[in-house]
Amino acid sequence: MSTAHVRALLDHVDAKLPRESWPHWTEGWPHEIEAGLLDAAFSARATYGTPTTGVRAVITRWRDHRAAPLDDLTALAAHADEPEGLLAVLNNRQRVPGNYTTKAEAVASAARSLTELGCTTSADLRDDEAQRNAIVGVPGFGAATWECLAMQLGIRTAESHRLVCEFLGEALDLEAPPSTADAEHLVASAAVRLEITPATFTHAVWRHQRAQRRVASAR
Template sequence: MTDASDALDVERAATQLLGATAGWQEPAGYPDSLALCAIDSVYSLQSPYSATVRVLDRYRVARRRQGGDPERDGASELLAAVDDAGGPAVAAEVLFGNRGKAPGTRSARLKSEALAEAVGRLREIGIETAEALSGADEAAARRAWCVRGLGAVSWDYVLMLAGVQGVKADTMVRRFVTAAVGASVLVSKERAESAVKAAASRLGATERALDHAIWLHQRRQPAA
């Protein structure tokens, strides 16, 4: 299939299944908090979003008790909170209340460990805030973020949560595109991302709005 036909198929599926584009909304995200962007991205990997919400809420409570403002926390504030908790491994329980493991790590690396390393590497190249992401060298920032257990999908989601336009071509989005184009096997991340971006353009919608509409739709579907 061509990119153009994929876009047309996704456009048709979106029109049939997702309601009027006027009703779509971009996710609120955390445009003032790199910390919350990073936490949400990491802890939502291969996990029910309700569990991610609990992690975010627990972090917010902890930071407010410290006199901080989690809605404006940057890289340094998050890393300091992790250190205060006793380091990344201890923070999994003490700060985040979640000992989830990062995907694809043979040694079952804690998400808290991957999170701390990735955010630390962003800080090393001068990215302290969510706002700084929009003006950063995207390739360098992506390389910094993609530590063991974190890949391109989680990086795309960090950007989207910070307000940058894009598509998080995770399993749910890929399943939607797979069904739309009639593929017999799950389409690749790259194919899904390209199709959704092109369909958004055809529909006159933002990439974030279409991505979010797809996510909401897929979330309501029975587990495969």
């Protein structure tokens, strides 16, 4: 891929997800599985917000409550049987798609399911069937919840890679998405130009593609 391709990609980024107005130019929550799970749950059908509103406000409240690094799911899992305490801390009673439970209750249930598999920290998370099923099996959660959790922790799934490649293909007006090698080169080159990490670039693009998909499905 040439310098012209990288320039075209940057122009597409400026047009579709400008950094000054797009809230997702972050690396996600590396090494913080609790924050990643909360993000995956509370960002569903909700405004992402600023550090003091929306999803990030929920995570901030949990961080203040924990007063510790957010990388131990047992803290959330402890609320699975009696979620009222978690609801009070998070101060958010949004409900999951399908209205089965509150998002806080679903988070606690998912945390317990993962810990029962031996997944308690970010280092334990991997894209395998058992862990995926632990998330997808929670009423109101689904494949998108799992994909979001994995992305927050820097785990690239086949689906997240496909979404990023779709964006790159659209940016360069390609007939087919770029190869894995070309995609990695484009992401790395664009990240250098933007003075961010490749993880930050990938996260922002992935979030944008998910939002576009939701808009398309609602039509």
